[in-house]
Amino acid sequence: MGDYINIGRSVRKIDALSLATGADKFTDDYEIHDPLYIAILYSPVAHAEIKQIDVSAAEKVRGVVDVLYYGNVQRVLHTTAGQGYPEPSPYDALLFDRRVRFVGDRVALAAAETREAAIEAVKKIEVKYRDLEPLFDMEKAMDESAPRIHVDDEYTKIPAEYRPEQNLAAEIKIGFGDLERGFNEADFIEEQSYRMHYASHCAIEPHTSCAYFDDRGRLVIVTATQVPFHVRRIVSTVLDIPVMMIRVIKPRIGGGFGGKQEVILEPLVALVAWRNKRPAKVVMSRKEVFISSRTRHPMRVRLKTGVKRDGRISAIEMDCLMNTGAYGTHALTVLANAGGKVLPLFNKIENLKFHGRSVYTNLPVGGAYRGYGATQGYFAFNQHMDIIARRTDQDITDFFKRWHIREGETSAVFKALGEGKEGVSQVINSCKLDECIDRGAGAIGWHGKRGKRIESGRNRVKGMGMAIAMQGSGIPGIDMAAASMKMNDDGSFNLYVGATDIGTGSDTILAQIAAEVLKIPVEMIIVLSSDTDLTPFDTGAYASSTTYISGGAVEKCAEDIKNQLLDTASVMLKAEKDSLKLDAGKVIDKKTGKKVPYDKIAYHTLYIQDQFQIQAQASCTASESPPPFIAQFAEVDVDRSTGKAEVVKFVSAVDCGQPVNPVLAEGQVEGAVVNGLSYALCEDYIFNSKGRMVNPRFWDYKIYTAADIPEIITIVVNSFEKSGPFGVKSVGEIGINGPAPAVANAIFDAVGVRMYETPMTPEKVWKRMKEEGVN
Amino acid sequence: MVRTYRPQSFQEALEIKKGAPVITIAGGTDLMVKRRRSTGLSPYFEVPAMFIAHLGEIKGVRFDGGNIRIGAACSFAVLLQNEATPPILKTAVSRIASPAVRNMGTIGGNICNASPAGDTLPVLYARDASVVLKSIDQERILKISEFITAPGETVLREDELLKEIVIPEKPFDVNFYRKVGTGMTNTISKITFTGIAEILNGMVKDIRITFGAVAPTVVRSRVNEERLIGHSGKEIEKMIPEISSLYSALINPIDDQRSNAFYRRSVSLRLLGHFLRALPGC
Numbered sequence A: 001m002g003d004y005i006n007i008g009r010s011v012r013k014i015d016a017l018s019l020a021t022g023a024d025k026f027t028d029d030y031e032i033h034d035p036l037y038i039a040i041l042y043s044p045v046a047h048a049e050i051k052q053i054d055v056s057a058a059e060k061v062r063g064v065v066d067v068l069y070y071g072n073v074q075r076v077l078h079t080t081a082g083q084g085y086p087e088p089s090p091y092d093a094l095l096f097d098r099r100v101r102f103v104g105d106r107v108a109l110a111a112a113e114t115r116e117a118a119i120e121a122v123k124k125i126e127v128k129y130r131d132l133e134p135l136f137d138m139e140k141a142m143d144e145s146a147p148r149i150h151v152d153d154e155y156t157k158i159p160a161e162y163r164p165e166q167n168l169a170a171e172i173k174i175g176f177g178d179l180e181r182g183f184n185e186a187d188f189i190e191e192q193s194y195r196m197h198y199a200s201h202c203a204i205e206p207h208t209s210c211a212y213f214d215d216r217g218r219l220v221i222v223t224a225t226q227v228p229f230h231v232r233r234i235v236s237t238v239l240d241i242p243v244m245m246i247r248v249i250k251p252r253i254g255g256g257f258g259g260k261q262e263v264i265l266e267p268l269v270a271l272v273a274w275r276n277k278r279p280a281k282v283v284m285s286r287k288e289v290f291i292s293s294r295t296r297h298p299m300r301v302r303l304k305t306g307v308k309r310d311g312r313i314s315a316i317e318m319d320c321l322m323n324t325g326a327y328g329t330h331a332l333t334v335l336a337n338a339g340g341k342v343l344p345l346f347n348k349i350e351n352l353k354f355h356g357r358s359v360y361t362n363l364p365v366g367g368a369y370r371g372y373g374a375t376q377g378y379f380a381f382n383q384h385m386d387i388i389a390r391r392t393d394q395d396i397t398d399f400f401k402r403w404h405i406r407e408g409e410t411s412a413v414f415k416a417l418g419e420g421k422e423g424v425s426q427v428i429n430s431c432k433l434d435e436c437i438d439r440g441a442g443a444i445g446w447h448g449k450r451g452k453r454i455e456s457g458r459n460r461v462k463g464m465g466m467a468i469a470m471q472g473s474g475i476p477g478i479d480m481a482a483a484s485m486k487m488n489d490d491g492s493f494n495l496y497v498g499a500t501d502i503g504t505g506s507d508t509i510l511a512q513i514a515a516e517v518l519k520i521p522v523e524m525i526i527v528l529s530s531d532t533d534l535t536p537f538d539t540g541a542y543a544s545s546t547t548y549i550s551g552g553a554v555e556k557c558a559e560d561i562k563n564q565l566l567d568t569a570s571v572m573l574k575a576e577k578d579s580l581k582l583d584a585g586k587v588i589d590k591k592t593g594k595k596v597p598y599d600k601i602a603y604h605t606l607y608i609q610d611q612f613q614i615q616a617q618a619s620c621t622a623s624e625s626p627p628p629f630i631a632q633f634a635e636v637d638v639d640r641s642t643g644k645a646e647v648v649k650f651v652s653a654v655d656c657g658q659p660v661n662p663v664l665a666e667g668q669v670e671g672a673v674v675n676g677l678s679y680a681l682c683e684d685y686i687f688n689s690k691g692r693m694v695n696p697r698f699w700d701y702k703i704y705t706a707a708d709i710p711e712i713i714t715i716v717v718n719s720f721e722k723s724g725p726f727g728v729k730s731v732g733e734i735g736i737n738g739p740a741p742a743v744a745n746a747i748f749d750a751v752g753v754r755m756y757e758t759p760m761t762p763e764k765v766w767k768r769m770k771e772e773g774v775n
Numbered sequence B: 001m002v003r004t005y006r007p008q009s010f011q012e013a014l015e016i017k018k019g020a021p022v023i024t025i026a027g028g029t030d031l032m033v034k035r036r037r038s039t040g041l042s043p044y045f046e047v048p049a050m051f052i053a054h055l056g057e058i059k060g061v062r063f064d065g066g067n068i069r070i071g072a073a074c075s076f077a078v079l080l081q082n083e084a085t086p087p088i089l090k091t092a093v094s095r096i097a098s099p100a101v102r103n104m105g106t107i108g109g110n111i112c113n114a115s116p117a118g119d120t121l122p123v124l125y126a127r128d129a130s131v132v133l134k135s136i137d138q139e140r141i142l143k144i145s146e147f148i149t150a151p152g153e154t155v156l157r158e159d160e161l162l163k164e165i166v167i168p169e170k171p172f173d174v175n176f177y178r179k180v181g182t183g184m185t186n187t188i189s190k191i192t193f194t195g196i197a198e199i200l201n202g203m204v205k206d207i208r209i210t211f212g213a214v215a216p217t218v219v220r221s222r223v224n225e226e227r228l229i230g231h232s233g234k235e236i237e238k239m240i241p242e243i244s245s246l247y248s249a250l251i252n253p254i255d256d257q258r259s260n261a262f263y264r265r266s267v268s269l270r271l272l273g274h275f276l277r278a279l280p281g282c
């Protein structure tokens, strides 16, 4: 580890001031000239065939320019999942179809001179539906008698288990050892099912896109996305417009969390613009985001373990059933992660089986969501381990420390479970989980409070729970990022990255990495990111990949620049290259002490001798995905008179390698904790018997507000990951895995009831307390 | 475009009311939500709107010969700051909405909106509050329980405005209020429970019990309350099962997106039990 001037320092986010003053632009802030406004008609029924659609009244509404539906839009099967190509998600979606598969499925759109006219027009589209039997229960999706949801020519681009005739969107089976024998050797079997529910990402900026033409007739799409390059590719494919005719710009983003890894609106604005040769714009309402964008996949995880008296697990079987909703976006890969990011953590289990199925239903569509299946898997895993630790009379912190994976160790699961294809085997280079557990336990006062059922007010009792988790850093063998840099006259540098800052601060930390290599302050780096015309490629902001993989590209690129600086300086200083070093914006000859500042070097190369521009580009992929680790602790007061579980303190201790910017790293963990607590305790999709979400608004879909947030402590435990630039690993997703199971374990500690299902609302805790007779 | 009126006095407001149909806007925190439209469009008003929240005459809280008078346009924030506001009302108001909404929302709006989940209502019922209704031609004073007839419905006439709320001044020794909602802020009540009691020589001299959000309007029963009067805490503790079943017959909660009937009923009765058990001498 070096003596860093930028790495490990909490420099200010480079867009902090412009965001705070409102100068920086989000998609809706772009003033595009005279756009057509788009309004979308959504299916009011869960499963139906459109018998007849009459758009004539809509077309007559004043100001309406275009009305689109299956009758006048090309039929191109695709997936909206913005993933590496070929996408592992099935090609099962159309822009508009004759069949609607959930309440919120797209039926038609109207484009008009004003928003009012567009909204008015979609109301006037007359649709006659022939109702089909809906399928809401994922457990019944594969029954012979279940209605079939995809009946046409849907297919997968990759070799994968896909049987739409059985409503099966994905299936994975892996295993090793001898399960039977493992269970036979056990002193007892512990088997339980755990359920996690639908959730919305609740990015405060809703999905928003606009499109216009540049002076040469190319289509420019400005959009709130996590995946600008995938947007360009998917729009090109779906609309049959050459990639070279499309430019995608990602401005500032008001939160993604996976929800904007989906290419939902971009083809629509592009289509309206392209057909009408006019700019177009669409902004989703919150209701549309809830009912029609993407969600966290609900999952039922059944864990069966054979356990020896000392707590050793002789066999584990994990059986996951995931509801992917009406379309199979991320159906395979989220499912894979439920096992792939969870099971390696206990790598000493010799007999293991993982079986996962993703099934279609006539409910909202799942998608990428921070944690990406690991969250669902860890809800089950951490509660299950709490049960086992209690049954074998151990403190769960000791139990975890005894069994978790360590530096120098591997797990066969890494290889067996990849994302869409086989994984890669890897050895853990860095793991400070023990330290995370110890420091987290210390910070929350674990040993003084756990199991004590301390009364914390009238009818309130305290419980303590904890959870551990790992995640990954990018997708090995699939994710790719590139960066380029050039030097300016004054010794500043432009840094161009495809990487997508969605509010996370990636522009800042990538600048820090470049500035570290070049030994200059971050202010000397001018970052431009995520513009498919101007910046190099990047798969996008997902899979916790940016710091590790995009950061890797930036480091390589800056190293190349450094090399050129040294070459030029050695000519200018008439010195051996080996005796030169970079220091505070200068190249110094260690022998003579002579130095030349960067601006002089730039001037020299641009104007004086052997003229050229110092510039470089680099690409980066990963051959492994080093996991960050986390230990999370919840102190929860349960109100016995209302069943309300109130988190009073939450501690996370995370090993994310070398944090590039500790404040931003903590911010990611804090954000994930709030996100995770809110999901665990109050957020809920409530459906009526017809599959319609009845609470698609923040009024009734409750997310945590400032007043709900407990005291949050985040401890960053430094480690060094040798495969990452400057020792980094990821931190964006991992923090969401612990809140739900830690709270569930704390509720058990307080009142002795197991919460097998989220959200753990007062109603559910109350019901469980009644069931168990503790109230 | 919406036509708007901004009267200079309460009297002028009443004249405008008399003249033509207008929608009265106090804080607008219910109205603007009810009339909202799609993203990017402004709320829709089919008739002109009249603002009243700036009218000083209906914004104060004061003691007045044995009563506390609260102006209808008094905001929640002002209620919280004023020392004439009964403490139990302050407790209830402090759990309403969030600071921003408490700066705008008014007690008059809460009453006229007549939501089953209006959080000032159970306290006002418990404290025997009355409402003063004014039109150009007359003034009426009604008990709040007579004013509100059903969810969203009141006996307010087309030409009337709510002027003020009158609460008899009376000290209560026990003040118990609980709101159960999903979050800490901006949360609509699943249940509220209000219990207040006056104790003399270890005996209950007066007692009031109300439940909010578990029936179309606030639940209160003087008959049930009278059964408790004259008893000691010890005696009341024994009466809890009986009293609970009396109230269970009165409350009529529903299943909705915020909670379910089972929870609402059983937790309401649980809170009733806590209150009764907390009476001095128990």
Ligand SMILES: Cc1cc2nc3c(=O)[nH]c(=O)nc-3n(C[C@H](O)[C@H](O)[C@H](O)COP(=O)(O)OP(=O)(O)OC[C@H]3O[C@@H](n4cnc5c(N)ncnc54)[C@H](O)[C@@H]3O)c2cc1C
Binding pocket: B023, B024, B025, B026, B027, B028, B029, B030, B031, B032, B033, B052, B072, B073, B095, B096, B097, B098, B101, B104, B105, B106, B107, B108, B109, B110, B111, B112, B113, B117, B118, B119, B120, B156, B160, B161, B162, B163, B186, B187, B188, B189
């Ligand atoms: C985010 C949010 C959270 C909320 N949380 C809560 C909560 O926790 N608890 C709760 O009880 N409420 C809550 N509310 C609802 C609302 O804030 C209250 O009901 C508030 O008291 C309404 O007052 P207002 O002045 O804003 O009413 P307005 O919206 O101005 O008016 C409401 C109704 O009353 C009528 N009206 C108002 N004043 C008079 C008058 N003087 N004479 C005749 N008619 C009149 C109006 O015409 C209208 O019909 C919340 C609202 C929001 C937006």
